[in-house]
Each structure stands twice: as structure tokens, then as C-alpha cells.
Amino acid sequence: MFRFQSLDEDCTLEEEDDGLVEEEEDEIDQFNDDTFGAGAIDDDWQEEHKRLAELDERDELGEGLGVGVGVKDETNFGASKDSSSTHVTSTAGQLPFHSALSLPHHSSSSGRHQSDVEDGRREGHLAESLARLVLEADPAIAGVGAAERPVFSQNQRLEHESRSRLLHQASPISHSPHPHQHPQQHQRPPGSSTSGQPPSSMLTYQQQQHLLRSLPSTIGQMNSRNIWENSMGFGPVSGCPGLVTHMEDSPLMSIIKEVGLPKRPSQGRNDEGRDLSERVPPPRSSSPVIGSPPVRAVPIGTPPKQPLGHSLNHQIHHPTAVHVRAPIQHRYPPPFPERLSPNTLLNFANSPLCRGPFSPRVSPVLSQIQRAQLLNSQVAGVPRGGPVPTLLPAGGGFRPFFGGPHPTLGHRMGPPHPHGHPNHMPPIGHNATHLHPQHRRILTQRMQNRGGDRSRTGGDWRNRDPYSNLMTQKEKEWVTKIQMMQLQSTDPFLDDYYYQHYYEKMEKRQEKERDSSKKEHTTKLITPQVAKIEHTYRPVQFAGSLGKLTVSSVNNPRKMIDAVVTTRSDDEEKREKQVWNKRRQILYTVEKIYSLLLEVQDFEKRFVHAPEEDREALLEQHKTNTMQLCNSLQEKEWDDRVSDERCVMIMSVRKGKRLISRLIPYLPPSHAAAVVMAIARNLPTLAKKDKQDQVLCWLVEPVSAVIMSMSSAALTDLLQELQGSEGQLATVLHNKFGVTLLYLILSEGERMQSSDPNCQLMDDNRWTELVFSVTRELLSIPTSSLSSPLFTPTNLIALFSRYIDRQRLDLLQEKLQISDLSR
Amino acid sequence: MFCLLFYSFFKSLVGKDVVVELKNDLSICGTLHSVDQYLNIKLTDISVTDPEKYPHMLSVKNCFIRGSVVRYVQLPADEVDTQLLQDAARKEAMQQKQ
Numbered sequence: 001m002f003r004f005q006s007l008d009e010d011c012t013l014e015e016e017d018d019g020l021v022e023e024e025e026d027e028i029d030q031f032n033d034d035t036f037g038a039g040a041i042d043d044d045w046q047e048e049h050k051r052l053a054e055l056d057e058r059d060e061l062g063e064g065l066g067v068g069v070g071v072k073d074e075t076n077f078g079a080s081k082d083s084s085s086t087h088v089t090s091t092a093g094q095l096p097f098h099s100a101l102s103l104p105h106h107s108s109s110s111g112r113h114q115s116d117v118e119d120g121r122r123e124g125h126l127a128e129s130l131a132r133l134v135l136e137a138d139p140a141i142a143g144v145g146a147a148e149r150p151v152f153s154q155n156q157r158l159e160h161e162s163r164s165r166l167l168h169q170a171s172p173i174s175h176s177p178h179p180h181q182h183p184q185q186h187q188r189p190p191g192s193s194t195s196g197q198p199p200s201s202m203l204t205y206q207q208q209q210h211l212l213r214s215l216p217s218t219i220g221q222m223n224s225r226n227i228w229e230n231s232m233g234f235g236p237v238s239g240c241p242g243l244v245t246h247m248e249d250s251p252l253m254s255i256i257k258e259v260g261l262p263k264r265p266s267q268g269r270n271d272e273g274r275d276l277s278e279r280v281p282p283p284r285s286s287s288p289v290i291g292s293p294p295v296r297a298v299p300i301g302t303p304p305k306q307p308l309g310h311s312l313n314h315q316i317h318h319p320t321a322v323h324v325r326a327p328i329q330h331r332y333p334p335p336f337p338e339r340l341s342p343n344t345l346l347n348f349a350n351s352p353l354c355r356g357p358f359s360p361r362v363s364p365v366l367s368q369i370q371r372a373q374l375l376n377s378q379v380a381g382v383p384r385g386g387p388v389p390t391l392l393p394a395g396g397g398f399r400p401f402f403g404g405p406h407p408t409l410g411h412r413m414g415p416p417h418p419h420g421h422p423n424h425m426p427p428i429g430h431n432a433t434h435l436h437p438q439h440r441r442i443l444t445q446r447m448q449n450r451g452g453d454r455s456r457t458g459g460d461w462r463n464r465d466p467y468s469n470l471m472t473q474k475e476k477e478w479v480t481k482i483q484m485m486q487l488q489s490t491d492p493f494l495d496d497y498y499y500q501h502y503y504e505k506m507e508k509r510q511e512k513e514r515d516s517s518k519k520e521h522t523t524k525l526i527t528p529q530v531a532k533i534e535h536t537y538r539p540v541q542f543a544g545s546l547g548k549l550t551v552s553s554v555n556n557p558r559k560m561i562d563a564v565v566t567t568r569s570d571d572e573e574k575r576e577k578q579v580w581n582k583r584r585q586i587l588y589t590v591e592k593i594y595s596l597l598l599e600v601q602d603f604e605k606r607f608v609h610a611p612e613e614d615r616e617a618l619l620e621q622h623k624t625n626t627m628q629l630c631n632s633l634q635e636k637e638w639d640d641r642v643s644d645e646r647c648v649m650i651m652s653v654r655k656g657k658r659l660i661s662r663l664i665p666y667l668p669p670s671h672a673a674a675v676v677m678a679i680a681r682n683l684p685t686l687a688k689k690d691k692q693d694q695v696l697c698w699l700v701e702p703v704s705a706v707i708m709s710m711s712s713a714a715l716t717d718l719l720q721e722l723q724g725s726e727g728q729l730a731t732v733l734h735n736k737f738g739v740t741l742l743y744l745i746l747s748e749g750e751r752m753q754s755s756d757p758n759c760q761l762m763d764d765n766r767w768t769e770l771v772f773s774v775t776r777e778l779l780s781i782p783t784s785s786l787s788s789p790l791f792t793p794t795n796l797i798a799l800f801s802r803y804i805d806r807q808r809l810d811l812l813q814e815k816l817q818i819s820d821l822s823r
Numbered sequence: 824m825f826c827l828l829f830y831s832f833f834k835s836l837v838g839k840d841v842v843v844e845l846k847n848d849l850s851i852c853g854t855l856h857s858v859d860q861y862l863n864i865k866l867t868d869i870s871v872t873d874p875e876k877y878p879h880m881l882s883v884k885n886c887f888i889r890g891s892v893v894r895y896v897q898l899p900a901d902e903v904d905t906q907l908l909q910d911a912a913r914k915e916a917m918q919q920k921q
Contacts, residue, residue, distance in 0.1 A: 443838040446854075487860055489827075494918065497911040498831040502904055595917055598910055658906070 436503040438510075493605055586649055590656050593632045593663065599625045600666055629663070630671055642674035648682050654693045664702035672706045673714055679703065680721040680741065684728055687735040696737035700790055703741065707748050712767075715752070719745050719770045729777045733786055740789040742774065747793030754798065771803050775812060783815055792816070828915045832908060833858040833896075842872055842897040843888060849877055851886065862890035 471479075489495035603622045610618050633642045633650075650656035664672050679686065679699065690696045710718065722742060723729045732738035749767065778786075796816070800809055833855065842852045843864060850873050853866030867885045871877050 439835070439837065446838055483859060487827075494914060495827050496831045496834075497914050498828065498907055499834045500831075501907050501910075502835045505904065505907070591913070594910075594913055598913060598917075 436499070438503060438506060493602065583653070586653050586656065589632075590650060590653060590659050593629070593650075594659055596625055596629045596632065597659070597663055597666065600629055626666070630667060633663075633667075633671070633675065642671055642678060644678045644682065647675060647678045648685060651679075651686055652689045654695055657690070657693070657695050657698055661698045661702050664699075664706060669706075669709060673710060676703055676706045677718060677721055680718055681724060683722065683735070683738055683741070684731045687731060687738065690737075696735070697740070697790060700737065700740055700744075704744050707744050710748070712749075712752055715745060715749055716766050716770065719749075719774075720766065723770060723773060729774070730781060730785070733777065733781055736787040736789065739787050740791070743789050743791075743793050743796065746771070746774070746799055747795055750793075750795045750799035753802075754795070768803065771799070775800060775804055775808070778812060778815065779808065786815070788817075826915065827860060828911050829862055830858060830860045831911065833862065833864075836898060836902055839899055839902050841866075841899075842895075843893055844895040844897070845888065845892050846894045847892070849880075851880075851888070853886070856885070859890075862893065864888045864890065864893065864896075 493500055600622065603618070603625070607615060607618055607622075633646050647660070651660055660675065664675055667675065686696060707715070707718070722732060722738075722745065732742060749771075797809070797813065800812055804812070837855050837857060839855055840852065841855050842850055843866065844850045850871065851866060851869050852872045853869035856865040856867045858864055865885070865887050869880070869883060869886055871880045875881070
């Protein structure tokens with residue numbers, strides 16, 4: 001039929017390495033599959049027919065034995081068939097296996113008979129049966145597997161025992177619940193007539209392999225039937241019984257074969273070849289096989305070969321020498337989903353019987369799930385790794401066959417990231433995001449805390465998630481790759497601003513909290529950075545063309561309108577509504593200053609990461625920014641003084657106060673002092689405006705820092721400013737921030753006096769006077785109107801004790817609730 | 824390039840408990856497992872807050888929520904640095920302008 005066969009044959013002949021060729025063949029077959037559908041089989045029907053005809057004559061004799069025999073035998077068999085026995089009885093096709101054990105010849109014929117009966121029935125219910133066939137994997141598998149298990153000749157007691165062993169082994173496995181288990185009267189392929197394997201048992205792929213290997217192919221007469229059965233159907237509608245020999249195929253493949261894949265007579269031949277290695281030369285029916293040119297074990301249209309197939313091929317050449325088992329031990333064929341494309345499966349599920357929309361069982365979606373379920377059931381016993389949430393099922397749990405390194409966690413790095421991350425690999429599954437080590441640590445701790453509870457209860461059902469494995473590992477990686485590629489950034493500090501800075505702050509916090517004794521190495525976040533490539537787009541230009549070319553692409557859509565963005569000037573803004581305008585202006589100013597501030601703040605980080613050549617430019621820009629920042633508080637550009645008005649204006653807005661508090665550390669000392677002065681001077685106003693927000697206290701920290709660095713003269717000035725006009729102090733004291741500020745000033749003064757003997761604070765009387773007035777005020781105002789400060793400096797008592805007498809001191813102490821340390 | 828501000832923000836919240844309210848009025852409480860640039864959210868250990876009038880969610884332990892169907896995400900307040908978020912937004916705005 002198709003040429004592919006020869007291609008494969010060539011490959012086979014030339015192959016030295018099983019693996020290599022196999023891959024090529026895999027690809028070829030996959031390709032064929034996709035193109036032509038899995039139904040493309042290249043075999044010679046005429047030859048088949050001839051052989052079948054011969055078989056037919058021979059087997060007609062044994063036809064007399066009916067089902068009844070099988071039944072009796074089956075009951076005799078007894079032991080290993082606990083739960084499956086019911087299934088066996090219900091399905092006619094099951095029996096022959098048991099009969100096979102005791103009555104080899106009978107069984108073959110009975111099986112044969114069965115197949116006849118089956119066929120007749122099958123044609124009748126073809127459509128339904130095919131539909132169900134697709135879905136019922138296990139019976140199919142059982143059927144397939146069973147079919148493989150050939151009839152025993154009486155001198156094969158050993159094998160019989162081994163088989164019973166296997167049956168025992170298999171029957172527990174049969175208990176793995178498969179949703180679609182139910183007796184199939186019609187579907188039972190005649191091949192399964194020889195199989196006694198608990199039909200409802202879900203034989204996993206490995207088990208089948210195992211069985212195949214350990215049962216040294218006592219196929220014998222079975223072969224003949226296989227061939228006959230194999231050649232029974234030549235089209236998708238054949239409802240072939242004997243995809244017997246497909247034990248080496250994945251279970252679902254067998255379904256496909258059952259559904260419609262034309263026979264693979266070579267399979268039968270292979271089996272015979274295998275058989276021959278251990279047994280008496282087979283009956284005449286199989287002789288044409290021996291010595292015939294090597295045939296592909298698997299027809300072209302089928303999914304990629306398994307190693308088993310290969311060895312079988314070789315078998316034919318050396319019928320006496322080589323054992324099947326030997327070459328394939330080391331290699332596990334990959335599980336089903338990787339080899340068979342969903343298309344193939346779909347083709348087979350749907351093509352022969354595209355029922356109407358009301359047979360959802362044959363829908364593409366379901367077949368996908370079927371496939372996944374199959375795989376799941378295969379690996380039902382394999383536990384997943386740790387208490388991992390099953391959102392992204394770790395593919396590793398399902399790939400014990402591969403034996404290769406687990407690719408899962410490699411995800412996290414993303415393919416193009418050159419990672420030097422000192423991270424440990426936590427069991428967070430397919431978390432492909434790049435997390436700060438601290439973050440990861442927190443997460444793992446959490447997992448461990450919770451996983452302990454979960455693993456006890458959830459372990460069982462989680463092992464068999466019916467919706468896992470819908471995608472292969474490669475597919476998952478592919479999708480993840482795409483997503484991660486989109487997230488590559490040239491400037492992680494900018495693109496990932498929040499995350500980076502958040503964890504930086506956390507690090508700093510931790511460093512502060514941690515005592516210096518245990519110098520635990522704080523892991524830093526190293527963000528992978530992709531080199532910035534200049535992507536200057538140059539539109540396509542043709543030499544000599546006139547005008548602009550209308551060339552547009554996805555990345556450069558055509559410019560329809562030459563729109564120019566015009567920003568409204570400040571003058572225009574002032575013409576707007578006054579009240580809102582004012583506020584908006586303030587906000588606008590605040591934002592402008594903020595952007596400058598952020599630029600300045602991030603300068604250091606960017607400087608470190610910038611390449612050499614960029615550094616100078618960066619530095620220049622930084623200087624400009626800083627300058628602008630300084631000038632931002634000035635009324636006019638040339639005026640070097642910090643504008644009071646402007647400060648107050650900014651601070652009338654909540655955002656502004658925050659801004660000022662962040663801005664002060666970046667200002668030069670003179671400017672900073674001026675700002676603080678302005679604050680002190682205008683405290684009443686500020687206090688009034690802050691009544692709603694109550695956020696003045698944000699300023700405490702930066703202001704205190706400034707105060708610490710002030711000179712005595714400046715301090716005095718500040719105190720004076722604070723007191724300012726009549727009654728201001730009262731207002732100040734009424735406000736929490738004001739009180740705090742006052743205390744700060746006083747405390748600083750005291751510190752100066754006590755620490756520095758040369759302190760000029762006492763040189764002029766201003767300071768003393770101011771303190772006096774302060775104490776007077778403090779004593780006079782009612783306690784209720786005195787707000788408690790944010791914190792009380794400890795040296796206040798010392799300060800006051802310098803200036804006032806004991807009595808007053810006590811009073812003051814009581815009022816202010818200052819504890820005296822000296823006493 | 825997508826707006827990564829909230830992706831960055833949610834990344835910092837991975838592992839914390841959040842309540843996601845969807846546009847179909849379903850509120851789901853769970854631990855934030857992961858987020859992507861589309862703000863699709865994966866939650867583990869979920870429970871439907873509010874009266875369990877959505878019994879079909881009883882057996883669900885983990886879920887994936889498409890970003891476009893989220894109405895609100897309720898966060899623990901102490902896990903959020905609003906100042907930093909504001910700064911990030913400013914940066915983003917600056918970037919967009921350029």
C-alpha cells in the first residue's frame with residue numbers, strides 16, 4: 001500500500017543501534033500517523049487470506065466444543081479468580097483461558113469457536129461495541145494481554161505455574177478501579193478467549209510486559225488463531241479480535257487495534273518466532289513465517305515502535321537462538337501518551353462510528369481524558385512527591401519508566417536564565433516563578449506545616465487524580481517556557497519593582513532583628529537579567545521610493561493619524577476652577593517631586609548594575625536629579641531659600657507630608673534645617689490641616705535626625721520658632737507631634753550641654769529663657785490639653801533640673817509623667 | 824510588555840491567605856500558590872467563604888482562577904507595603920510615559 005514499509009525495512013536492516021533507529025522510526029511513524037491515520041497498514045492481504053483459509057480447514061474439526069467446556073474449566077481454575085470470576089463468567093470470551101490450562105486443544109478450538117461466535121455477534125453489534133471498545137481500556141488490555149497468553153501444551157507445567165503466579169500477581173492489580181469496567185459481551189475479542197487473565201483487571205503496561213516476558217510464549221496453536229484473527233479485519237470496521245499480539249503496545253493502542261486497526265500479521269509471526277525459540281517447531285501454519293524476509297513488527301500506521309518489537313524482528317532471523325526477553329530488559333518503553341498523538345486516538349475513536357452528538361463517549365475531549373485516565377490507572381500506585389498541592393502534578397511521579405533525571409524542578413529557572421541562584425529546591429512543584437530565597441523558605445515552612453496534616457487524609461485520592469496527565473511533561477515545559485520568555489526583563493529592578501524592594505526591606509528588617517551573634521548568612525535575591533538589546537525599529541525603506549511606505553506589522557501598526565500630544569501649560573491650568581485646581585496643582589507638584597525622589601533613591605542600585613560606559617551618564621543624571629530635588633521646595637528657580645509657602649502647601653496634602661518625610665534625608669543639611677524650621681514655624685497651621693489625617697507623626701523620624709545634627713544656635717532658633725507668637729506653644733503642646741518635637745529639641749539641648757562642656761548653648765540667654773517659658777507653659781496648661789508625645793526622652797528631667805527648683809520639678813514630673821532615672 | 828506591577832505585587836504575596844471574589848459573586852478563600860503575568864491565580868486549600876451556597880465546591884481543594892474573572896482580591900493588610908506599592912505605581916507611570 002504505502003511506501004513507508006520499505007523505508008522502515010531499510011532502517012531495520014541497517015540499524016546498529018536499537019535506540020537510534022527507533023527514534024527515527026518513531027518520528028516517521030508519528031508523522032505517518034498524523035498524516036494518514038493509524039489505519040495505514042502495509043500488508044499483503046492475499047497472503048493473509050491464503051493462510052487463513054488453511055487455518056479454517058484445520059480448525060473446523062474442533063468447532064464442536066462449545067462454551068460449556070470453557071465454563072467448567074473456568075470453575076476448576078478457581079483460586080486466583082476472586083473478583084474477576086464474576087466478570088469472567090459474564091463474558092463469554094473469558095473462559096477459554098481457563099480451559100486452555102486444562103484442555104489445550106479444546107481451548108484452541110473452543111477459542112476458535114468462540115471467535116466464530118464472537119465475530120458473528122460482533123458484526124451485529126459492531127457500532128456499539130466499537131464505541132465501547134474505545135473506552136473500556138482494561139478489558140481490552142486484559143483481552144490483549146490474555147490473547148498473548150497462549151495455550152499451554154501439556155508439557156509446559158512450568159509455564160503454567162509461572163502464569164498462575166502472575167495471575168496471582170495480576171489479580172490484586174485488577175482491583176484498581178477503573179471507571180469503565182464492565183463486561184463486554186461483544187467486545188471480548190476472540191483472542192481473549194485464550195486469556196484467563198481477569199478480564200476486568202487493568203493490566204498495566206509493565207505487567208503486560210512482565211507477563212510477556214515471563215511466559216515464554218507458549219503461543220503455539222494460539223499463533224495460528226492469532227493469525228486467523230489478525231487477518232479477520234482489514235478495515236477500521238473489522239472489530240478485530242486478536243490484536244492479541246499487541247502486548248508490547250500500550251493498552252490504548254490495543255484498543256485502537258481492536259477498534260479498527262487492520263491486523264498485524266507480522267505480530268503473529270513474531271510470536272511464533274519467539275515461540276520457536278523454545279518449543280517444538282510450530283505447526284505448518286506458521287512455517288511460512290520462518291525465513292521470510294524481515295517484516296516490520298509493527299505496521300507503518302501504528303505508533304512508534306517499542307523495543308520489544310525490534311527484538312521480535314530479530315527473532316525471526318534467529319528462531320532458535322535469541323530469547324525475546326534479553327534485549328529489552330533495560331529499556332522501558334515510554335508510556336502511552338507520548339507516543340500516540342491525540343489525533344490518532346481521535347481518529348480511531350471517532351472515525352468508524354461518528355455517532356451523533358449524543359454519544360459523548362466518543363467525543364474528543366473525553367478521549368483525552370480517557371488517555372489520561374489510562375495513564376493514571378497505570379501508575380495508580382505511584383505516589384506523588386511529598387505534600388505538594390496537586391495543581392501542577394509533578395510529572396516525575398509518573399515517569400518511573402524513564403529513569404532519567406527529573407526535569408520538573410528545572411522549570412523554575414526558565415530556559416534562558418543564566419542562573420546563579422543559591423537556592424535550594426523546595427517541593428513546591430512546578431512553581432516556575434523566581435522567588436526570593438527568603439520567600440521560598442517561608443513557603444516551604446508553610447508547606448511542611450500544612451502538608452503534615454494533609455498527607456494523611458489526602459494521600460489516597462490524590463494518587464489517582466482522574467484529571468492529571470492531560471498534558472505530557474514536554475507539553476507542560478513548552479507552555480511554561482513560553483510564559484517565562486515573556487517575563488524576561490532587561491531591568492528587573494524596574495519591571496519587578498514591588499517584589500524586589502519588598503524583599504529588600506524584609507532583608508533589612510531581618511538583619512536588624514537578628515542579633516549579631518548568630519551571623520546567619522542572609523541570602524540575597526539574585527535576579528536573572530537578560531542583556532538589553534537595542535531594539536530600534538527602522539521602518540522598511542526602499543531606495544528611490546517616494547513618500548512613506550504603508551508597511552505595517554504586528555509590532556508596528558500603521559499610523560493612521562499623525563497625532564501630536566500637546567501638554568497643557570501651567571498658565572492654562574491656572575485658569576481652571578480655583579479650589580480643585582489648587583489641590584490638583586499641589587498633587588501634581590507632589591508627584592513630580594516624587595518621581596525625582598524615586599529616581600534619586602534608585603540611583604545607587606542602578607549604578608551598581610550599570611555597565612561601565614553607562615555609569616558616567618548615570619552619574620550626571622543623578623546630579624541633575626538631586627539638584628532639581630533641592631530646588632523643588634523653592635519658590636522660584638533662582639531663589640536659594642526653601643520656600644515656606646511651598647513647604648506648607650505641599651504638606652497640606654497627606655501625600656505631601658509623606659513626601660517631605662522621605663525627602664528630608666536626601667536634602668543637603670542647610671535645606672533640611674530650613675525645612676524643619678518651616679515646619680516648626682508653621683506648626684499650628686499644619687496641625688490644623690492635619691486634623692483629619694493625623695499623619696504629622698510621619699515626620700518625627702526624619703526631623704529628629706535633622707535635629708541631632710543641628711548646631712546649638714540653630715537649635716535655639718528652632719525652639720524659638722516653635723514658640724513663635726503668643727499662644728503658639730499652647731497649640732503646639734496640644735498637638736502630639738508638637739509635643740514630640742518640643743521634647744526632641746529639649747532633649748537635644750540637654751544632650752549638647754551634658755556632653756560638650758564647651759557648648760555654646762548657654763552663651764546667650766536665649767536658650768535659658770526659652771526653656772523657662774516652656775516650663776512655665778507646661779506647668780500652666782491643664783493636663784487634659786497636653787497631648788502625650790510619641791516618646792519621651794530620658795534626659796528631660798536633667799534638663800529641667802538645671803532651670804527650675806525642686807518643687808516645680810516634682811510638679812512637672814508628675815504632669816508630664818516623666819520618670820526620673822537619677823533618683 | 825505587560826504591566827507587571829500587580830504581578831510583582833502578587834508575587835510577594837505568594838503563600839499568604841487571600842480571599843478572591845469573582846465576577847460571578849463566588850468568594851474563594853485560600854492560600855495563594857502562584858500567579859502569572861495575566862494575574863491568573865492558583866489557590867490551594869480553598870474554602871468557599873460566605874454561606875456555602877456553592878456546594879459544588881465542597882470537594883475542591885485547589886483551584887486555578889483565570890485573571891479576567893477576578894473582581895476583588897482581599898489581602899492581609901500587614902503583608903502589603905502601601906508606600907512601596909505607590910512608588911511602584913509611580914515608576915510604572917513614569918515608564919509608560921516614556
